[in-house]
Amino acid sequence: MYETKYQRASNVEDAAKMLAATDDGKFISGGQTLIPTMKQRLAAPSDLIDVRNIDAMKGIAVDGSNVSIGAAATHAEVANSNDVHKACPALCDLAGMIGDPHVRHMGTIGGSIANNDPAADYPAAMIALNAQITTSKRTIGADDFFTDLFETALEEDEIVTSITFQAPSKAAYAKFPNPASRYAMAGVFVAQVEDGAARVGVTGAGSSGVFRHGEMEAALSKDWSEAAIKNCKVDEAAMLSDLHGNAAYRANLVKVMAKRAVAAAG
Amino acid sequence: MIIPGLNCDNEYCMDISGEHLIEADREHVWKLLNDPDVLKKCIPGCESLEQNSPDTFRAKVVLKIGPMKASFNGDVELKDKVFPSSYRISGEGKGGIAGFASGDAAVNLVEENGGTRLVYEADAKLGGKIAQLGSRLVQSSSTKLAKQFFDTFCEIASQEATV
Numbered sequence: 388m389y390e391t392k393y394q395r396a397s398n399v400e401d402a403a404k405m406l407a408a409t410d411d412g413k414f415i416s417g418g419q420t421l422i423p424t425m426k427q428r429l430a431a432p433s434d435l436i437d438v439r440n441i442d443a444m445k446g447i448a449v450d451g452s453n454v455s456i457g458a459a460a461t462h463a464e465v466a467n468s469n470d471v472h473k474a475c476p477a478l479c480d481l482a483g484m485i486g487d488p489h490v491r492h493m494g495t496i497g498g499s500i501a502n503n504d505p506a507a508d509y510p511a512a513m514i515a516l517n518a519q520i521t522t523s524k525r526t527i528g529a530d531d532f533f534t535d536l537f538e539t540a541l542e543e544d545e546i547v548t549s550i551t552f553q554a555p556s557k558a559a560y561a562k563f564p565n566p567a568s569r570y571a572m573a574g575v576f577v578a579q580v581e582d583g584a585a586r587v588g589v590t591g592a593g594s595s596g597v598f599r600h601g602e603m604e605a606a607l608s609k610d611w612s613e614a615a616i617k618n619c620k621v622d623e624a625a626m627l628s629d630l631h632g633n634a635a636y637r638a639n640l641v642k643v644m645a646k647r648a649v650a651a652a653g
Numbered sequence: 654m655i656i657p658g659l660n661c662d663n664e665y666c667m668d669i670s671g672e673h674l675i676e677a678d679r680e681h682v683w684k685l686l687n688d689p690d691v692l693k694k695c696i697p698g699c700e701s702l703e704q705n706s707p708d709t710f711r712a713k714v715v716l717k718i719g720p721m722k723a724s725f726n727g728d729v730e731l732k733d734k735v736f737p738s739s740y741r742i743s744g745e746g747k748g749g750i751a752g753f754a755s756g757d758a759a760v761n762l763v764e765e766n767g768g769t770r771l772v773y774e775a776d777a778k779l780g781g782k783i784a785q786l787g788s789r790l791v792q793s794s795s796t797k798l799a800k801q802f803f804d805t806f807c808e809i810a811s812q813e814a815t816v
Contacts, residue, residue: 424720427782428750431722502719505793536793537719594793629792 391425392434399523402438403544409434414546416459416498419490444497444548449474452554458497458547462486465496474554475516477652481508481560481576486569497547500532503539503596505627506570510597512560515576515588518552536596555580557611559652561644562591565631572632573640577607577648584608587645592637594627603645613646665784665791669799672772673807679762679769683737685810686760692729695805697798702729714746716754718794723751723783738762752781758799771807775799 392409396402406412412434415421424430438444444459449470456465465471466483485491485499485508499509500520513520513529520527523546532540541547555578562574571591578586585607587600606615621641626634660666675682685691689710693702698715705711710729715722727746734740738761745755758775777795784791 420720429721429723429782504719505790536790536797594796627793629790 389425389428389431391432393437394434395437395440398441399438399443399546399548402436402441402546403523405434405436406544409436412436414438414501416501417461417490417494419486419494419498420502420504438497438546439495441548444546447471449554453551454554455549455551456496457549459495460497462491462494462496462499463488466491475552475558477555477558477560477576477578478512478516481512481562484508484560484562484564484569496550500550501539501541501547503533503537504570505536505593505596506565506568506572506574506591508560508562508571508574508590511571511574511576511588511590513550513552513588514597514599515558515578515586516552516555517580517586518550520547521549521551522547530599533597536594538596553580556583557652559648561647561651563640563644573637573644575641575644575648577603577645577652579607579611579652583611585611589641589645592621592626592641594625598625600641600645607649611649611652613649616642616645616649619645662780663785664778664780666776666778667792667795668774668776669796670772670774671800671803672770673803674765674768674770675807675810676768677810678767679764680737682762682769682771682810685806686740686762687731691806691809694809695802696729697801708732708734712744712746716748716798718790721751721783723748725751725754727754748781748783750782752779752783754779754783771803773799773803 394405396405410433413432415435415437416439439459445457447460447468448455454474462482462485466479472479496509499507510533518529520532527540558578560576562571565572573592574590576588585604587603589600590597602619603616621638623634623638626637628634689702689704693699700715701713703711708731712727712729714725725746725748727744729744732741741759743757747753756775756777758773761772763770
């Protein structure tokens with residue numbers, strides 16, 4: 388058994404101090420990726436600093452069209468929030484599709500986006516909703532936050548504290564889950580934001596993680612319909628290829644999921 | 654051509670290839686490809702690279718892929734050197750409980766418009782837990798690591814050429 392020291396932070400300043408004092412520590416939120424990784428001995432941090440009990444990271448607030456979700460909110464809390472449902476039901480649908488009930492009751496939105504798994508669901512919504520991601524140090528637009536596979540703009544001692552966005556006029560998420568893991572083989576979040584502009588976030592499929600599909604955005608901004616994206620191209624060279632599906636398969640799935648999402652958004 | 658996936662020994666095999674155009678002459682690029690300090694800077698996560706003989710090195714590499722973090726100890730060897738146009742760089746390392754990794758890359762340098770085109774073809778193999786659990790991520794992560802190596806190398810080579 389490897390020894391790990393568990394500590395609980397009560398505010399973000401303390402959390403950063405605790406991390407700085409460790410040999411090889413890590414922040415932990417719901418632990419739905421980190422704990423299984425540790426159980427397999429693929430990670431052995433000296434210390435775990437739990438950030439779920441920081442008050443500033445809790446709760447969901449909806450004020451008119453402003454939606455603010457604390458980073459420690461679990462997927463189940465987002466899925467079942469009446470306030471979020473009124474502002475952006477697509478985000479509740481997405482949260483309700485993540486993993487299984489255990490994952491949804493433990494995993495948090497902040498943990499999910501800080502991990503930036505290329506097949507995680509939330510990153511697609513974050514870039515499609517043009518969310519602002521507030522951390523212990525600054526606010527970062529979603530477009531600049533997700534940088535590559537498992538990589539974000541976050542520094543080692545920086546913690547996501549909340550996510551804010553403007554309620555879209557319409558939005559929907561469609562995903563083709565891997566039947567075993569429920570991770571997205573391809574997941575597409577479409578949103579119509581201010582001035583009728585469309586944003587399309589794609590997860591699960593891109594070889595550099597989540598991305599926006601510019602051609603579909605342009606087509607949907609002019610004409611919000613399945614037919615509008617019929618001739619859009621998805622670049623196979625930019626797709627993931629693994630034992631679950633090759634690049635051509637994923638490129639096709641992206642388009643199918645995009646059409647389903649557009650139809651669902653109405 | 655290797656079809657990416659697990660073989661019957663539960664090892665994950667894959668091909669990675671790519672090419673870069675470097676704005677530096679071929680002999681200069683060759684010199685840098687044989688410089689341990691340059692190699693150390695280019696190998697992602699390399700903490701130490703000690704030269705044992707002109708063409709063999711002992712390396713310690715910390716590999717971070719998302720939540721995974723494993724420390725590998727291994728040997729790197731430069732083989733089949735043909736000055737100044739090609740060599741093979743091969744390495745293998747053990748990462749304790751995480752498993753093992755090995756790889757072999759053929760590197761070719763071709764003169765082009767006063768610069769040098771670097772072409773690489775690598776095959777890599779991963780075994781143990783990292784291969785089984787990470788199969789969803791192994792291919793894309795490995796391609797990214799190879800790209801990172803050559804991107805850093807090209808950056809160093811181009812910079813030095815302009816100084």
